[in-house]
Amino acid sequence: MDASTAFYVISLIKILVVFAVLMTTLAYLQWIERKVIAHIQVRPGPYFVGPHGLLQPLADVVKLITKEDLLPPYVNKPIYLAAPFIAVSMALLSISVIPFGPKIDVFGYQTYMQLTDLNIGVLFILAVSSVGVYGVALAGWSSNNKYALLGALRSSAQMISYELPLSLAIAAPLLISNTLSLRQLVVTQGGAPGHPGTFWNWNLFHGWQWISFIIFLIAAFAETNRVPFDLAEAENELVAGFHTEYSSMKFASFFMAEYANMITVSCMAVLLFLGGWVAPWPAKYGSGLVPVAVFALSGLIALYHGLHPARRMDRFSLPVVGVVFLIVAAVFLAPFTQSWLLPLFWFCAKVGLILFAFIWVRGTLPRFRYDQLMVFTWKFLFPIAVMNLLVTGLVVALV
Amino acid sequence: MDVILFLIFAAISLVCAVNVVIQPHPISSAISLIGVMGSLAVLYLLLGAEFIAAAQVIVYAGAVMVLFLFVIMLLNAGRETAQSKSETAHLLGVPALLVFALLLAYFLRQRPEEGVHFGGFTGGSAEAVGRALFTAYLLPFEVVSVLILIAIVGAIVLARKEI
Numbered sequence: 001m002d003a004s005t006a007f008y009v010i011s012l013i014k015i016l017v018v019f020a021v022l023m024t025t026l027a028y029l030q031w032i033e034r035k036v037i038a039h040i041q042v043r044p045g046p047y048f049v050g051p052h053g054l055l056q057p058l059a060d061v062v063k064l065i066t067k068e069d070l071l072p073p074y075v076n077k078p079i080y081l082a083a084p085f086i087a088v089s090m091a092l093l094s095i096s097v098i099p100f101g102p103k104i105d106v107f108g109y110q111t112y113m114q115l116t117d118l119n120i121g122v123l124f125i126l127a128v129s130s131v132g133v134y135g136v137a138l139a140g141w142s143s144n145n146k147y148a149l150l151g152a153l154r155s156s157a158q159m160i161s162y163e164l165p166l167s168l169a170i171a172a173p174l175l176i177s178n179t180l181s182l183r184q185l186v187v188t189q190g191g192a193p194g195h196p197g198t199f200w201n202w203n204l205f206h207g208w209q210w211i212s213f214i215i216f217l218i219a220a221f222a223e224t225n226r227v228p229f230d231l232a233e234a235e236n237e238l239v240a241g242f243h244t245e246y247s248s249m250k251f252a253s254f255f256m257a258e259y260a261n262m263i264t265v266s267c268m269a270v271l272l273f274l275g276g277w278v279a280p281w282p283a284k285y286g287s288g289l290v291p292v293a294v295f296a297l298s299g300l301i302a303l304y305h306g307l308h309p310a311r312r313m314d315r316f317s318l319p320v321v322g323v324v325f326l327i328v329a330a331v332f333l334a335p336f337t338q339s340w341l342l343p344l345f346w347f348c349a350k351v352g353l354i355l356f357a358f359i360w361v362r363g364t365l366p367r368f369r370y371d372q373l374m375v376f377t378w379k380f381l382f383p384i385a386v387m388n389l390l391v392t393g394l395v396v397a398l399v
Numbered sequence: 400m401d402v403i404l405f406l407i408f409a410a411i412s413l414v415c416a417v418n419v420v421i422q423p424h425p426i427s428s429a430i431s432l433i434g435v436m437g438s439l440a441v442l443y444l445l446l447g448a449e450f451i452a453a454a455q456v457i458v459y460a461g462a463v464m465v466l467f468l469f470v471i472m473l474l475n476a477g478r479e480t481a482q483s484k485s486e487t488a489h490l491l492g493v494p495a496l497l498v499f500a501l502l503l504a505y506f507l508r509q510r511p512e513e514g515v516h517f518g519g520f521t522g523g524s525a526e527a528v529g530r531a532l533f534t535a536y537l538l539p540f541e542v543v544s545v546l547i548l549i550a551i552v553g554a555i556v557l558a559r560k561e562i
Contacts (some may be wrong), residue, residue: 123453130461
């Protein structure tokens with residue numbers, strides 16, 4: 001196999017793997033969200049499809065595919081059909097520039113754990129997400145429904161307004177790292193080969209960059225239309241907002257787009273501020289043992305509860321889960337998997353932390369009023385973001 | 400490969416541009432304009448100006464056109480009916496088109512040796528654009544920013560009178 005064939009084959013494999021993992025994550029993120037919110041509200045959440053409702057996402061997918069695909073007679077047909085497609089394709093496109101780990105060796109071929117590295121990676125994600133607004137805007141308009149139109153108007157106004165503080169908050173760590181490539185961003189935060197890598201190198205702990213981080217997170221919540229900024233689909237005012245008239249897979253497309261956007265902004269937060277795949281402390285102080293400890297402990301807890309079952313099902317389900325976790329822990333101990341599994345573990349752990357924050361906030365905070373939302377971004381968030389960028393630029397120029 | 404992509408996206412941008420004018424519905428025109436912006440961004444990318452391409456999408460497709468759509472949606476503008484043909488368009492349209500075509504042909508004949516080299520342009524990175532803006536073109540850059548500020552202030556003054 002010559003070099004270019006190998007490149008195409010490896011790229012194809014990488015695309016398939018990333019796509020499959022992303023799709024599974026999208027389905028299960030929804031299960032995790034329902035579970036976490038349920039536990040916040042002291043109820044069990046999905047429980048009956050599979051052990052602990054673990055097969056609920058599959059059931060949901062089957063349900064959404066087999067539902068009748070309604071096409072209301074009063075919609076603007078081509079735009080109505082194109083809108084969910086735009087939304088979901090733009091949301092999935094941005095994952096193509098996210099780096100999950102460093103350069104690795106696969107059977108003698110050196111490859112990066114990333115589909116492609118653009119030297120304008122950050123701008124690419126901003127551009128793709130700004131085109132994604134059309135999915136929402138056109139869906140609302142073409143539905144020919146006042147609730148949908150109001151939802152779309154709110155959503156596009158909100159997304160344009162919050163894009164400003166978002167971009168300004170992104171610019172501050174970019175100034176420090178002096179690059180627009182997402183892979184280079186991690187390299188400057190202690191991800192260079194041979195660099196021990198500690199949390200102290202992360203942009204989050206660089207001076208007062210936690211301010212940029214908080215601005216970024218708030219704006220990201222608004223950009224993804226999540227609670228407390230989910231005015232585009234405020235159920236008690238707008239039925240379901242911009243996707244009121246959508247059913248079946250077209251509705252599912254918007255759902256997938258929302259969750260894919262959540263994953264993308266979480267990845268962005270991790271890459272910009274939390275050092276990407278870099279471990280919080282160097283491997284010589286045992287950061288490589290953390291995943292082993294986490295998985296082994298979870299496995300042992302599951303085994304213990306399987307031996308002392310509280311419910312009848314637990315006698316079968318929990319030991320299986322426990323054994324799987326112990327096997328995963330053993331895999332992390334194998335030396336040839338460590339070079340690529342450890343970065344992946346830290347990356348996923350950080351992204352998972354941010355995603356958990358998304359869900360946590362949804363379970364905790366009420367929705368903003370619309371005027372409060374606009375006043376908040378234009379009179380509070382935007383000035384702070386400008387000041388933050390100015391001072392950061394000044395310090396970077398002087399130091 | 401580059402030439403094929405260029406031809407494809409040049410064709411798309413031309414078709415979309417014509418579509419902007421002939422579509423009866425404002426929303427369709429606006430969407431066609433987004434198509435023009437998008438294919439222009441691809442053409443920039445083919446020429447090696449990746450920062451300009453990203454800025455094109457973020458600023459024009461992502462911000463300006465969303466505002467256009469927003470206004471069209473707010474006004475709920477319906478299908479435009481064809482107006483009776485204006486005299487000036489008849490009298491001036493064809494000569495103006497001819498003059499434009501002649502000018503274009505003249506400039507194209509002026510420099511036949513300077514062909515387009517795909518990817519040969521190296522000044523398209525964010526660093527190169529930033530350097531050019533803040534050294535050689537500093538004064539125009541600042542003047543444009545003042546101009547935009549004036550436009551914003553003007554818009555606010557006009558909007559205030561309405562209330």
